[in-house]
Amino acid sequence: MALELGAALGAAIAIAVSALATAWAQAKIGTAGIGALAEDDSLFGNVLILVAIPETIVIFGLVVALVIAGFI
Amino acid sequence: MEKIRVTGPKTQLENVIDSIYDLGLMDFDEYQGELDTGSPMEKSEELSELLVDIRSLISKLDPEGEEEASIHEVRNVAGEISGEIKELENRREKIKNNIEGLEQKKKFYRKLRGVDINLDDISSTNSLKFKVLDFEASKFEEEVGTDQYEIFHGRNLSVLTYRKTVEDKIEEALRNTGAEEHEYSDSISGRPIEAISNIEEKIREKEQELEEVKSDYNDISEQWGPKLNYVEEYMSERVEKAEAPLNFAMTEKSFIAEGWIPSEEENTLRNRLISASENKIHIEIEEAGEKDSPPVKYSNNRAVGPFESLTDLMARPQYDEIDPSFMLLLTFPLFFGMMIGDAGYGITSGLVFLTGITFFPQASKLFKALLWTSAATIAFGIIYGEFFGFHVLHTPFYRGDLFTEIFYLSILIGVAHVNLGLLIGAYNEYVHHGLLEAVFAKGSWILLQVGALTGYLVSSSYGTIPGLATGLGIGIPTLVMLYKGEGVEGIVEIPSLISNILSYLRLFGVCIAAYTLAGTVNQMASPMLASGSLMGLAGGTLIMIIGHTLLTFIKIMEGFLQGIRLHYVEQFGWFYSGGGRKYNPFGGEK
Secondary structure: OHHHHHHHHHHHHHHHHHHHHHHHHHHHHHHHHHHHHHHOHHHHHHHHHHHHOOHHHHHHHHHHHHHHOOOO | OEEEEEEEEHHHHHHHHHHHHHHOOOEEOOOOOOOEEOOOOOOHHHHHHHHHHHHHHHHHHOOOOOOOOOHHHHHHHHHHHHHHHHHHHHHHHHHHHHHHHHHHHHHHHHHOOOOOOOHHHHHOOOOEEEEEEEOOHHHHHHHOOOOOEEEEEOOOOEEEEEEHHHHHHHHHHHHHHOOEEOOOHHHOOOOHHHHHHHHHHHHHHHHHHHHHHHHHHHHHHHHHHHHHHHHHHHHHHHHHHHHHHHHOEEOOOEEEEEEEEOHHHHHHHHHHHHHHOOOOOEEEEEEOOOOOOOOEOOOOOOOOHHHHHHHHHHOOOOOOOOOOHHHHHHHHHHHHHHHHOOHHHHHHHHHHHHHHHHHOHHHHHHHHHHHHHHHHHHHHHHHHOEEOOEEOOOOOOOHHHOHHHHHHHHHHHHHHHHHHHHHHHHHHHHHHHOHHHHHHHHHHHHHHHHHHHHHHHHHHHHOHHHHHHHHHHHHHHHHHHHHHHHHHHHHHOHHHHHHHHHOOHHHHHHHHHHHHHHHHHHHHHHHHHHHOOHHHHHHHHHHHHHHHHHHHHHHHHHHHHHHHHHHHHHHHHHOOOOOOOEOOOOOOOO
16 A cells, blocks of 8 residues: 555656656746747747757656556 | 859840749849949839838828829829828827827816815815815814815815915825825816716817828828839839849849759740840859759649648758658658547647638648648547547547557657658768768667667577677677767767657657546536536536637647657657758749
């Protein structure tokens, strides 16, 4: 029981912290990106890529959470 | 693209420019060499100035339609129209300010509502005075040492009347209690209630005047607007032509124009120029050399065409690079469909994109590309058997039962997609730097994966040590190749190969999220629908409509962003550099 609870908590922490980290990174990049777009809107594709990069962090969080929760 | 150089006598300059403009096929290169560049044709400056004036008039009048007119006619009246517009604008500004002032005053009198005295009666006497105040009457009454005053309370403000003989005491008491005199205090008169209706009457008058100004504006717009539009279009062309020689090389008697033309159009331009100049010019056409940077024009069939807009969203390909639009057609709708996978949302998102094509014609290409994603969403909806979150078709691929499989499938798709990118990258390297470089720089990445896989397979059948030995046996030579091909960056980037492939797990993540979200809306609505009462039915239906509409937009956004980034970030990174110059022929925009 305690083990299951610990695993569930661990999974929750893994996804929550990595989601927060992604959000924090995207907020910073997004702000700068909007600034760049205001100057030159042909940069849209590049800005999209930069904003998208930190999303991988939360995917890793998801994988770790799934491993801890015994899904994989 | 082919490089084209037109040389001829200056007498033919106008002829040549006119013909090139009419065809709209040649993209000029700015001349950079030892000869002087040309200067704009005669009157170009004057034309530009008039064009600026006309455009400013058009932007103010916002006219519709076109009517034939001569430049001469428009030039003569431009100053007059501009004067009239200025006057109308001034009038409008003044009236608006007037109305604003009146509204302020009305607001003030409203605050005095309830004060039923005629202030004129007070100001006409010699012995009385009044102030309009925002204050606490009780405090004031305690403080003031006289009874020679009276307070009339209004809604938010009060009027204090008093004898002039006690003015000092009153003012002191007001100061001590921190009362504020209203800024309009000196300028009001009459009964507040009457004043409000007077002000309203005045506002109506001013609004009437504003309408008159507007109709004068419309008269000018109708009379001159279509003519201005016509002349603007004609003159834009004239100015563009007049400024074309800025890109040319010039000598005393002749000119050289250089630029690019799509190979298949070469003869059209050549024949047209020769006949227009009566064979008095010389045309050279050659293939693009290694040092040249020709502009890039897409050459795709109708199916791939719309996906060019998605490629452009990232960057136009370079001239000698593989155009990834085809890759986008191949896998972007597939990813989108796999993630959203619901026939209902396929239909609603299709409707959204069709609306987009109608209302945003400038982005119609993008929406047409997105229509493919709707089709894929419907197809996957049928495979999964889902319609707005309901499991309606019993297929063996219902995703609610297949989470684990979708998880592994996502990784497999990642491996395939990234390696496809690597293969295209290898092809690009092969074209530019030869076979060896292609194998070292891109092939080594594929070998690295092969090494890891073989190592894993061998270790699971024959034990860890043989597995490790096989893995390292393939891996170490591959690392050396990678180092030769991509340098230290290649070695440092190895973890990114893993993270790129794992990133495809978002296909799985969004897939589950899409499945769960639609189910949640249905779960929220079902108790109400099951209640059987009319209210329950109405409420349930409302929840379904709002919920699924909202989800349509969320899913479009998720499917688009996640799907496109798997291309831009995870796949294009392995082969695509972009940054080509867009093919923009002279006269092409007419």
